[in-house]
Each structure stands twice: as structure tokens, then as C-alpha cells.
Amino acid sequence: MAQTPIDLLIEARYIVPVEPFDTTLEHHSIAIRGGRIEAILPSDEARRLYLAREIVNLPEHIVTPGLVNLHTHAAMTLMRGLADDLPLMRWLHEAIWPAEARHVSHAFVRDGSLLAGSEMLRGGITTCNDMYFFPQASAEAFDRLGLRAVIGITVIDFPSQYASDADDYLNKGLASFESWRGHPLIQFALAPHAPYTVSNRSFERIGTLAEELEIPIHIHIHETADEIAHSLRDFGQRPIARLESLGLLGPNLIGVHAVHLDPQDIERLGRHHCAIAHCPTSNMKLASGTAPVSRLLEQGLSVGLGSDGAASNNRLDLWREMLHATLLAKLSNGDASSLPAHQALRMATLHGARALGLDHRIGSILPGKAADICALRIDDPDSLPLFDPASHLLYVLGRHCVSDVWIDGQRKVKGGELLQISNTELLSVARLWQNKLRQ
DSSP states (O other): OOOEEEEEEEEEEEEOOSSSTTOOEEEEEEEEETTEEEEEEEHHHHHHHEEEEEEEEEEEEEEEEOEEEEEEOGGGGGGTTTTOSOOHHHIIIIIIHHHHHHHOSHHHHHHHHHHHHHHHHHTTEEEEEEOOSOHHHHHHHHHHHTOEEEEEEEEOSSOOSSOSSHHHHHHHHHHHHHHTTTOSSEEEEEEEOOTTTSOHHHHHHHHHHHHHHTOOEEEEESOSHHHHHHHHHHHSSOHHHHHHHTTOOSTTEEEEEOOSOOHHHHHHHHHTTOEEEEOHHHHHHTTOOOOOHHHHHHTTOEEEEOOOOTTSSSOOOHHHHHHHHHHHHHHHHTOTTSSOHHHHHHIIIIIHHHHTTOTTTSSSOOTTSBOOEEEEEOOSGGGOSOSOHHHHHHHTOOGGGEEEEEETTEEEEETTEESSSOHHHHHHHHHHHHHHHHO
16 A cells, blocks of 8 residues: 655654643654644654655653643743733832833834743743734744744723823734735734723724634633722622623633632633633732632633733743643642543643634644644653643643744754754844843
């Protein structure tokens, strides 16, 4: 029987495909052609059936889908550690917003996004959902790296270095959206910052545009108790109820943080099939609270994981977010069986993809999907012995174990090293902005 020609065959000790759920495959291979997954099958059989232009043998590795960072502010990597150990509103008013007013520009966002994208790729993140100013600059950086990205058209009802008012933010963001339309890896979302920074009028326009353009809405909601108190004072409603009254709740809405929820909030989110971006490390660091993740999952919501920005985390590390999410769930529920390893990995992959409307393309290792793939080494003495590959991913390994990453079947990381940009260039960028922000 003639062998079928393919571009790439990845042979792995273990594959955790995410779909089917709770599955681990041993000594299997992934056949890839034209950037898509052709088949997942036992390695011996794959060698018989396929003639690969390239074979990558990963004998001491666990292979997973590429991770989906459902919420980040990539350019804020340039402010990593700038104002640690402050509560959210002091952090914003005293440190972050003044620094942004002095420094944010097209160059700032491009360079910060290059640093962030490189960090994410090295950590196995193949898709990010970004929210920041100058979306054109973010797109340029992610395009250079070959990172899959959904870029937010940020909207705030006050001026910044980028735009003068909500209409200006939208008009500039929509121009970027049009200029990247049809790009294989770059897509856009509408990204109103938060209910406390966006007016009803702006929300109504955002809702109309999201429906017309068929793109997601990406927004911070219910991050702090103060946010809810101020909404009740100013609007007579909790923020989620206000968004419902404005027609914004729906399957295309990605609510970020969602920490302070009452039963009615959860019911509303579930009834409208909204998605949530859970950012456990940022929530802990800013003392915002613990999101009721188990209850949200029980309501059938897609709950993905986000790193938030490096100014409030301070790492863009989804392996750490998985660990923190599961430990917080166990602690808050008083139940060690809460959020087990396969579920946490599902949140970091398929749930994030579903929230972005991309689950037909990414989020699991299935035939027909894009070959967005991450491999982690398990041949270090600190990583052995190994009894359960899925739990090992969560409790033992980390981003330092990521050895290889592919997006659309194209290798982006090899042996832990980026192929698109040098460390020398990245260090130069980081030092330049460190000196500027110190002034």
C-alpha cells in the first residue's frame, strides 16, 4: 500500500489531546499536512501509513494542544514589576495610568507585545486574547512572531495617548480591523475596558458593532467589591445586570475576572451562555478575591484562563494559572477533587478557544483542526517518576519544560529557543524601555 505524503509527523511518548475528555495516549503520533492535523494514531501504524517530509521524535515528552491565553494586556510587559503590592484602584491611579500617560505609543505597544508574545510562545501559549491601546502595533508584533491573536479594539470614555473619546477609540480600532481582515492568524474583538469606564451610549454602539461584525466582546466585569458598589450607586444595578439591560450579554461576551458574583449574576451569565476569563494569579496578587469557578462550570459556561498583564501578575504563564486555578478551587470548595487536571487543561485550551469562537479550529488535538501544538520534556530527574501525565502537567511541570511549539504546523520554538526573534534583540528592547520608564 502506498504511503500518504504529509508535511510533518510528531512522534510522542504521551499525548493529552483534550478531546476526547480525560484521555491520555501513549506512543502515538500526530500526522500534519497543510498546517492541519491529518490523524492521531499509534506511532508504529503512522510510520507505515504516512511518508513525512519531516519527522520529529519526542521520546520523553508530553504533547498537548497549544494553550489559549484568554485575557492579557501584552504591551504592559514593559511595566512588569513597576508597582507591586498595591490594591487595584491605587495600582491603576497612582502607578499604571500615570505611566501610560507618559509613555504609551505605537512603539511602546509594538515592543511590549514583542516581549509578551515571545514569552507566551516559549511557554506553550499559541493564542492570546489581548486588550490594549494601539491595536495596529500589537498586530504587527504578533504577526512577526507568528502568534495566533485576537486583538481588542479598546474603548474607554476618557482620553489617552491613543484616542480622544469613545468614538475615536472605535474608529481607530475599526480601521485596524479592516487592515488585517482575512489574515490567517490575526483577528479582532471589541474590548470595552470595564463598566466603570464606559458609558451606556458607548456600550450600545459596541453591542451593535459586535453583532454586525460577528466578533467577541472582551470586558472586565465584577473584579472588585468597590466596582459593584459604585455601579449600584451610579446606575442602580450591578454591572452584569446593567450589561444585560443594554443587550450585551450573549455567547460572544467574554467577561474577565468575574470574582464577585451573586446567584443572580451567575444565573444571568449562564442563561446568556457567556464565557469567563479566569485570572487567578492576578486576582490573588491584587487581593480582588476568588472567582466561583466551580459554580460557573456547573452552569455550563466556558471558563478559560488568562494571565492578565505582566504588570499585575507578573508572568504570562498559563501553566501557573492552571495550577493556581485548581488549588484555589480545591481550597475555596473544601474539596480536593475540585477542578482536576484534565479539567484545568481543558480550561487552558478548549474553553478559551470556545470563548473566542475558535473551537472549530484550535483548542484540542483532533483531525481537521489547526496544528497548534506544545511539547514538554519529562526527562529531568526533578520530573520523575511519572505515573499520570495529565496530573504531571499540572503539579510537576511548568513553562520551563516547554521544548517545542507549532502554530498551523509551523515550528515557532525548537529546543526551548524561539525561531522568529533573537534573545539579543529582546534584551535590547527590554533594557531600552526599562531606562525610559525609570526617568
